[in-house]
Amino acid sequence: GKGPGKGKIIRLVDTNGDGKADKHTVYANIDNPRGLIAVGTKLYVLHTVIPANVGKLTGMHLSVLEDKDWDGIADGEPKKLISDISPPKHNQDRGADHTTNGIRMGIDGWIYIAVGDFGIHGAKGTDGTELTMLGGGVLRVRPDGTEMEVYTHGLRNIYDIAIDPFMNIYTRGNTNDGGGWNVRFIHHIQTGEYGYPMLFKNFTQEIIPALVDLGGGSGTGAMFLQEPGWPEKYNNIAIMCDWGRSQLIIHRLTPDGPSFTQKPENFIRLHQITDVDTDASGRLYAGAWAGAGYRGSPDKGWVERIVPKNWVYKPFKSTAKSTDQELVNLLLSESSTARLAASQELLNRPNAMNAVAAIAANKSASLHSRVAAIFTYKQMAGPKANKGLAKLSADQTISEWVLRAIADRKTQLEGVNKEMLIPGLSDKNPRVRVAAAVALGRLGDKSAAGSLLSVANPPGEEKPIQAPANPPAFQTKAFKGLKTYPVDVDVSKFKQIYLAVTDGGDGDGEDHGAWFDPVFENGAGKQVKLSTLKWKSAKSGWGKIGYGISATGAPLKTGKGKLQPDGLGTHANSVIVYDVPAGAKKFRARVGLANTSKGRGKIQFIVSNSMPSISGSSSSKEGPHAKPNSPIILPHVAVKALVDMNAVEPCVEAVGGPNSRGALWALRLMHDEKAVEGLIAKYGSAVAEKFRPGILTALIRLYQIEAPYDGSWWWSTRPDTRGPYYRPIQWEGSKKIAPFIKSVWDKGEYRQIIATNNAKTRSGIKGIDIAKIADAPQEPEKPTIDLSAIARTKGQVGKMSIEDIILALADVKGDPERGEVLFTKQGCIACHTTSPDETPKGPYMGQVGAVLSRDQIAESILKPNASISQGFATVSVLTKDNKSMVGFITSESAEKIEMRDIAGQAHTFQVSNIKTRTELKISMMPAGLANSLSISDFASLVSFLSNKKG
Template sequence: MKKPSKKTLKSFLAYATTLGFAQANPSDLEFTKFADSSLTPSPACLAAHANGDVYVGIDLLGSLGKGPGKGSIVKLQDTNNDGKADKHTVFAELGHPRGIVAMGDKVYVLHADYADQKEMQGMYLSVLEDKDQDGVADGPAKHLIKDVSTIKFNRSRGADHTTNGIRMGIDGWIYIAVGDFGFVDAEGTDGTKMTMLGGGILRVRPDGGEMELYTYGLRNIYDVAIDPFMNVYTRGNTNDGVGWWIRFIDQIQTGDYGYPSLYMYFTDEIIPALCDLGSGSGTGALFMDEPTWPAKYNKQPMMADWGRNHVYIHRLTKDGPTFTQDVEDFVGLSQPTDLDVDGSGRMYIAAWQGAGYKGNPNKGFVERVTPKGLNYKPFPELSKLKGEALVKGLKSPSATARLATQQEILNRGSKVAPNSVLAIAQDASLSLECRTAAIFTYAQMTGKDGIKALMALAEDASVREFALRAATDRKEVAKHVPVEPYLKALKDTEPRVQVAALVGLGRIGKQEVASEVVKLAITEPRKFVVPSVTKPLFESSSIKVDQTEQVSVKLDGESNRLFLIGDEDGDNGGDHIVWFEPKITNADGKVLELKKWKKAKQGWGKTALNKSASNKPLKQYGGKSFAYGIGSHTNSSIEFNVPKKFMHGTFSATIGFANTSNANAKAKFIVSHSAPGGSSREKGPHATPNSKIVIPHIAVQTLRELGGVDASLAAIDSPAQDGAIWALRRMHDSKGVDGLIAKLNSSSDQTLKVKLMDALARLYSKEAPYDGSWWWSTKPDPHGPYYKTTTWSESDKIASAYLAEMAKADAAHKALYTVIAKNNKAFIPGINDVVVDKGPKLPKVGETSIEDVMLAFEKYKPNKANGKKVLKTQACIGCHSIEAADPKKGPDMNKIGSILDREAIAEAILKPDATIAENWVDATMKDGTIHNGTLVKKDDAIVIVRNIAGIETKLKASDVSSVKKAGSTIMGPHLLDDLTLQEFVDVISYLADKK
């Protein structure tokens, strides 16, 4: 293997730094190992009580393991404040702890229940009590919500996409991060039942009642951060290459964030993320609001990323009703899972430390982080404070103190006078954080009896948003709230107040306000491109994967634009098409080889010269070679500008396929002067802040909550036309369908007709009811607008109206309506028949999530002999010693099985920077030079380092300043992407057997 250049190493280390490696932690903070793996192995979550007790959720099953007896909550105490836990108890034993809130003498936990059986019985939100404060729960967990994740996939996969972290807001609700397993028939203590397809945020009262959805359309979120003003933030996880990367999201109540069906092609209907951060794995979350912390770290969300070995700060800037953000490095440590802060300002971070996907009893720790010179003050014992002294805690600059105080006030019930809290809410001299805490506390204390005072507070512009929000925060109270202050607030100059009013009106639930709500649903009109109906110069028949065809087409000289189009022909699995030797020959015999194009689009991968869509060297399926070719993937369009002297020439090429794993692939090839009419919906920005969409989006969501069909139909002829139609296409209501059809038949406005046809196409199908029997896996189809479609009572009526309008349309609009039906998954007979994807496809490592690769060890029987054979064909042998007799190079793999198990070896290959060999070091010289490689020898006289090329460098020990485990490796993360899962299992099993 060629020795990497200094430039390559430098660029790689720069890249590694972005992933959280090779970076010093802030010098103005102090770091202490609070607990090691002997106390907290495989910590999945933690919570800091205001008094400084730390509850750590231990999960020795990791994310993919299965079986009982592997989970617990450990309570840690630091009785002398030296930064190390000196007292611990096993607080409770339960499966898969995923989120903890410690409040008073209660500990809320999101966990699995095995009930002494071999299989998981369900995921639950539960509460445990410790009234005698002996560090052990007084009894078994009391379930607040049952079945809050799908049981089938928790059993078959493990808990990697299950329901996760919990956090309490100053509104008193417990917010729950729901992974994209979703849940079926989750049930609260009051009998409320809910089903949810995919990920989102669920919230519930601390007694398990009033369960409701907060936001939805998310992927696999792990935790939430909540600020003093009830802004909720998440840092989500990637869908392994299907366009949904790590993203930081401002979660606005009732918002739809689009996963997986809207975020790519229907972005005008979602609230987008604030940023796209590339690969990683968002985990724990905390909004830091503690007066003991330096201003540069304070009043910002801190988000852990397990995949990047880092905790980040997302620095926020107000942007209308939402924010923009700038992400900053904060703290680097090994696979952080969760973080929290106590009432004295001491922060705790749980770290997985390479414990793997099935846990490890010898990995994991908890780190304590404090500002240097922290003046530690023990948190007061709230239960012993008298009424006035207790209420004073709402004035604290500490968010932890305010929340703990609020919960103690609520626990005392009528023993605390509501007016003492109201006085804080009314005091304009206090901070907005304190007044907001008092407003939400007062609302919870008084219920409907506090409405009058809250409406008076709503006259104060500085707290109007929070008063309006608090008054309608409980639906049982909201039905008693007058609508007039909310209708007035719809016209407020502050957009956040408008959002609060819209959400509030939806919760009050009076349908007559819909006519005012729809006025805020003003949005940009959808763009529809009427397809060209120009007949193509050439269109092939269906070409199968093992076929080629010669193309020879005379150009007509009418246009200098030439499009080479690949149509998927009903199958988009492995359609790696190729235009071999495309060229134009003019009348003088001069040849223009088409190797440079103006622009190209493809359904997957890249369009490239002499490479396939998967960026592999171009070979025709079956092995025939050509001088050059353009590889792409259906559906594709490659546009060329043709020089004038070639506009009457003859185009020629050979069409066919590149190597593909799908033997059933087929495609049609088209040569045309016009762009394909196959899509009127372009991919939109789904991770770019768009504050202008928030108010119309929430207005539409409120119209749906109110059932505002009549108001939306009436607004079709108003400035809110586009928002009204948006609302109607999201409401499967027979009256709405009738109204849209009537408007379609009576209107002569062609632009409006297109919008109405789009709405009807959308309404033809609906999302099939979710029953928990299936899951869309880690790479779902993002084309939308539904994932699994079904028809409903109005589908036939819609089909008749749609076909009737098509019959009256000109040729161009007929083509457009066909496209609209396909885009909306409206399977109207004769227009858009259902196409069944056929043919087996062998899954490859590069096309599979790392979690599914790990699960392959359970699915495939290993063939170690084949693994040895396959490994010899891979790049690994260029840098590693595999057999005992091999020349020594990088980290020796000859005995790797005695160091790492199967899953750990797999992770080391798939995510090389997450698991670096202990003897792969950076030897730093006193002059700053770094020698990277395998540590061969180190004593008082000499240090020997063998680099990746197998060259040993002998260094005088006196010239070496440090020898440390390397922060990064030059090994890339995609070395074995082309192996099938079976081949990968074979290779890893072969290596694991080398002991």
Template sequence: DGAGYSGSPDKGFIVRAVPNDWKYKAFPNLAKASIKDLSALIKSNSAVARLSAQQELLSRPSKDAIKASWAIASDKALPLYSRAAGIFTYAQAAGEGATQNLVSLTTDNAVKEFALRALADRKVFNKNVPIKPFLDGLKDASLRVQAASIIGLGRLGNPEAIAALLQVKVPASFVAPKKGTEGPHATPNSSIIPAHLAVRALLNLNAVDETVNAIGTANSDLALWALRYMHDQKAVNGLMAAYNKTADKALKDKILVTLSRLYKTEEAYTGLTWWNTRPDGHGPYYAAVDWEASPAIKDFLRAEWVKAGAAGKEFYADLNAKNQMGILEFGGEEAEAPRDEVTVDLEKIKSKKGQIGETSIENVMIAISKIKGEASLGKALFAKQGCIACHSLNKGEPLKGPFMGQIGSIMNREQIAESILKPNASISQGFATVMIEAKGDNTYMGFVTSETATKITLRDIAGQVTSIKTSDIISRKELETSMMPAGLANSLSYEEFASLVTFLSQQKK
């Protein structure tokens, strides 16, 4: 709360804000409420009240629930939030019998989106739901209605919708970033949403034949996008046939990109491997494995690679690296360059005694609140005290322990000082000490610096890095203590410690 070790009457207190003229009113006992009372609560401007009343109404006799919820859903005088609550309550109460009335609401612009969502919501009830309202919704001016229509068509399971879904436009923003640059994933891009949803709907409809037939047409980009996820022999055969049929170089390259993506598939999840707090972001699969069409794809790509010139072979190298295909002759997958690791004797550093080591933490905090320190001296101490062995300051550097390049925007001076003096008080997520028992009577302790489906890399207290195959791991346990030992600042004076804290507090990249 920022009050820290010296205390502050202005920090750490609790505030209760009460609006003017507000009076407490006890929430009713819904179990004893009448249908009329429940209906009134569903019309309430309180989301909590609406949800509670909906749940209670659905527990009442279905005839009463259907009548009351439909009255709310169809009342055009009510606000949108009330009608939406009524629509979903009615859909659940009436089940398959709700279809006709919900279809009628798809002509009401105010609630069209919610009527479409309710119609496709429960697959056990939607076998007789017509697709026409959803096809009409694809042409609606509202992007929200379009989205609800696309999702609904994917859930209804009617293959008659495939042709319309393939016509959803792919925006110009759907391009891969240039090699070595970061993509625009953090930039809002609402225009891509309908096409993304259409791809998911096509997958739900298993539209392999239709997407293959769309290659080379005006709908080719969306079809190839969907085919990336279709690990089906027919999809692979269709892509190869389309490649051999066309003379369009740009289309050929897009087909090769799609085949490269299909070369591997995700290993069946068994619960033995998964992301930790340090996800493996290389993609496109976490634990990539071959599947039945992999040999055919490899032979096809290799045959085209042989025909390619030097520039063409670079294209295959990029595909190999991007998709983690592991086809050695293509190249592109550079081995990780060995790094000069800093080895530091942390035990020796913490055994030295200075003002900090001989002073209580409370008094240290008081001292650094009065001493500004010199950032330049703090930078030198960052290396001298061994911080550099486990912490990086620049984003381009390999990640070791918790990143210090922006610590000043996360913690204040007092919090930074406490983290140094009492490292066990707060352990950064992902940097808990891990004890691993491996085959060959080997035991390792450190924090995880990288983790993939096949390998874990640990850094120990001396800064030494060890890679362990996941297949060799017998047991893995997280400890409650930090790898950073207490006392690394023991040898420092107040001025030096304040300088180190000042330097770190200025790291706000």
């Protein structure tokens, strides 16, 4: 329960094995328990604290309870292991849907914690370790609350964690709300950066991508199933709950270097499934929310037991009552649940240590048993295990896990040296190479930096640096609105002309750009229409390129509706190349948004005599954030190791040599004045001349740093994804970087590279303005749809009860094509889109049929306040100059927010000018929008939406 005094942990027992709980106890009354791990007499729980006298959440903690007498009731109050594991403010303001969630223990004995993108501020472990993390990821801690550390970072709304017998970790996360609640399946590599939200769009070369974007859904519980009672087809599988699709889904995994590729497969359908787990007898348990709504219900939801056909129950003996030998034998079990239970109990049996070590060395034992033994032995022997484990590293079968275990705990590195680890960097097994690089980073010995640099170059051949491109002859600022701007460029020395259109950095999908009345003109004033010429090449980010047509294929018109039969329509990001006609002196045109953008795009125009550098264009090297990229993993973790050990001097020294690209990647992440000074000095050396563009790129990236996170703010459901920082600020090194970059600029060196990086990183180094700038004021959109008038019109739907309408829908299927017409007629298009190519407005309907049933869609239309779509809460804003606005937020950055009102009109507010911002408990969608419809038409509208499955 969300309120004070509503939460409890209930212990259910099936005493006769018939699949139904016949005994239960209230184990503990505790607010909002979010994750549980049972180990022997202990129960680890992630929970909130909601004092009755306060009535709202004041903290979230990881705690442990214990039931030593096994009476099913905790013996006392919970003991905190980590305090303040999620910022209270965000949980109070929004609720707990982006907060810290599930927990799971690995065979290595760490507790792994799924942290949503509320992040962490000031979490504190029992040993005094404090941790702050901007954004989401996986945290881990020892079972006594010590050694808390970040395992992976850069994820959004992860909910639970699956861990396989080989310490591969998997989660489901997602991307932004609104444009699609798309679910991503992620394989976690230790120290990996997954990029959300600052890097995953525009700096994808620096992240480890997710394995797949699965479209709409809502990821919840997760586990890896390995139980001997299950048939081979349904064993050794990663299984993930999808609350939105009401499915338990298998991800079939295929090795791909140090990672995997995957193939999803529906497994078990269960209404709004929330979580899944198994016991040591092989029984699978799944929780069903079952229509309890976003606020919960005490009368709905259940836990279901699932077993294979012909499954036979085999009792699992209490590990506390087992002998040492029985526990050692359990490490050889085919059940991952049994092995973990045995491993944890063996920590209390020091006399069994040698027998455990023998299994680790036993080449005839199964690999999962040897891995379990390696990590159990390390936990039993502590740092004394390192020497014995090192002897096993020559065994290729287990060397990956030996290296991981040796460096697993930074407090237990006695006797560990780089010589134990460096050979792993050249191992034939890519998983061993990654394990060695991570281990060296944990060791922190800077003298190993050279070895790490040898594997740090990103994949791909080094391309020769071309001669610096000339700056554009013309470039506008990014602008919106209906106005057009003149282009008048001297092309007398041009052989070719490049006409480029790029988006304004806001990711808007309606960037329908156009070159209006484009002509070449000779010295005598004679003009040649561009439409009479054939382009040499043309590439566009989306849609059509052509004379007299917009990117949609519609007749080309200016924003104010003037027909342009000779204009050139396109869509950002695009580059169109022409040979300049002989004798041409001028290129003239007007540029602006085509009327098909409805003034909602944000766009920028460039004219150049060489290929301009456009962030996000088809010529960009950025890649997808949800497509396997196994070759990047080893360089990625090697660079992270170099950064973690602050290997500034070795990286600077490496610039100019064969490992320059990896060194520069690491240096642009090291905010150390020695790195700045070293890069500036290196720029002037002859040995590094080839890498001067990379040096400039690194310095411009270092000009700003992420502001310290104080937990007082959250980036909302639509954060600014431009990157590379969310709230960039200058630091001491900035004072040295800016004058150096300006001096290079003033010499005319690498101006295109400087300008491109200055813009891409939003550094704002002064004096790097290379273009003629058009003043481009924004004009507000005009409302076109009166939703209130639609709601006032009464028809058959408006005269019936909701219950009768839902019953009628069972008999009336409707016409989806008619429904598409009604989607526009009833005003739905004011706030909703159905195609990923459209600009996101309100809740995205392109995959609603995959998430909601027909009845749920109907209820959402008829009762919009019953369940407000995630990310589209109604917000009231009052500015410092007493202007007010009620709407929902469509995008938000640290500087501004964009909102849409009830008519679908867009408004922009500077964050610094906002006096109050309040989230209301009502939906922006007014009730009654379907009142004027007949049952047949309403069924058609529902059928149209039901068919939208992404």
